[in-house]
Amino acid sequence: MNRPVVAGVDGSPSSLVAAEHAARAAVLRTCPLHLVHGYLHPLGYGIPINPYEMGIPAPSEEARKMLDQTAADLVGRWPGLNVEVRQIAGGPGATLVEESRRAELVVVGSRGLGGFGGLLLGSVGAQVAAHARCPVLVVRPAEEPIPVQGPVLVGVDGSEGAELAVGYAADEAARREVELVLVHVRAPGEEGPAETQALLDTAVAATRGSHPGLTVTVRLLRADKPESALIEASGGAGLVVVGTRGRGGFTGMLLGSVSQSLVQHAHCPVLVAHPYRQAR
Structure with missing residues (x-):
């Protein structure tokens, strides 16, 4: 189809x-x-x-x-x-x-x-x-120049929504022939646990395995709120990809707070990674 x-x-x-x-x-x-x-x-x-x-x-x-x-x-x-x-x-x-x-x-x-x-x-x-x-x-509006050749950014937090977003982001970066940047946000002074590094290593290995030749980098950011760091990072991106909900998202919310903030305030286009649903 x-x-x-x-x-x-x-x-x-x-x-x-x-x-x-x-x-x-x-x-x-x-x-x-x-x-x-x-x-x-x-x-x-x-x-x-x-x-x-x-x-x-x-x-x-x-x-x-x-x-x-x-x-x-x-x-x-x-x-x-x-x-x-x-x-x-x-x-x-x-x-x-x-x-x-x-x-x-x-x-x-x-x-x-x-x-x-x-x-x-x-x-x-x-x-x-x-x-x-x-x-x-x-x-975004036409009055804001969009760097279409900029990298594709995606947040990684271990949630199911983020996993889907990483897959979509890798597909999009491969189509555009640009760099894929995996972003993880930590609070100031917070030490990254070993499982966080394992999570990032797994995401890098998965994207490189599914898209040989794709340039994949990891960016660690410090901020009290992940949405603030991702919005700022979106300034140099061609696209930012978000899941519908991240960790700690309320089940009843169709879009989590991070996704809502990026859709409203990102400096580049935003891809909301909804899963495909069959037509009725």
Whole structure:
């Protein structure tokens, strides 16, 4: 099954930058690209906003032109890219979560149309990052230059989520032909126990074994909070990969505090390492 890379596009600058990153991801994965526009209000979730109005509004010609133009621009930059455009009657967040069940990757911008300027991640991006059924790439705004050739960073803490994130990070570093940096954060003055070194050694051996030739380094950082150290380290990275929850995460939380902080504040795109879930 050749699952597509899916990008949510609403015509906003943030979504158009996300579409560019999605196109690049599709080329690297040899996947088709699906540009999707959920055309009901985000609070509509696939039903008319007016409860007394019968029926679903028709797709808009303006949105169709926007999607077609975006697709043409991307194919012009990446000849041979297979692009499909679709308008779907549903709230943007709910639409992308549903699409994620059959996707290789979902890409969202940090803010779409109607986003509040003070929010670093809009409601749609937050919804998709938390609920998607496949990995999610959250792309920062266009006004922040993104070093696409920078290394791929991933935190290592021994949690199940971090193990999955390390695997995704290694795959991404190999595709991009860049360095993979395994980051472990300790509190100031804390001595690293022997099991921590064994954990890092195992992660290095696993990534080098699965990706021969990949440059893998370990970076030990000191900080009271791991999210602070990872956010600062993301400044020189091309991508940071996070698990959905790390050690000590509350089971009921869809994204742990470290993941939430990075999705909101990282200086580069963030890949949220959701496991793949089968389409129903």
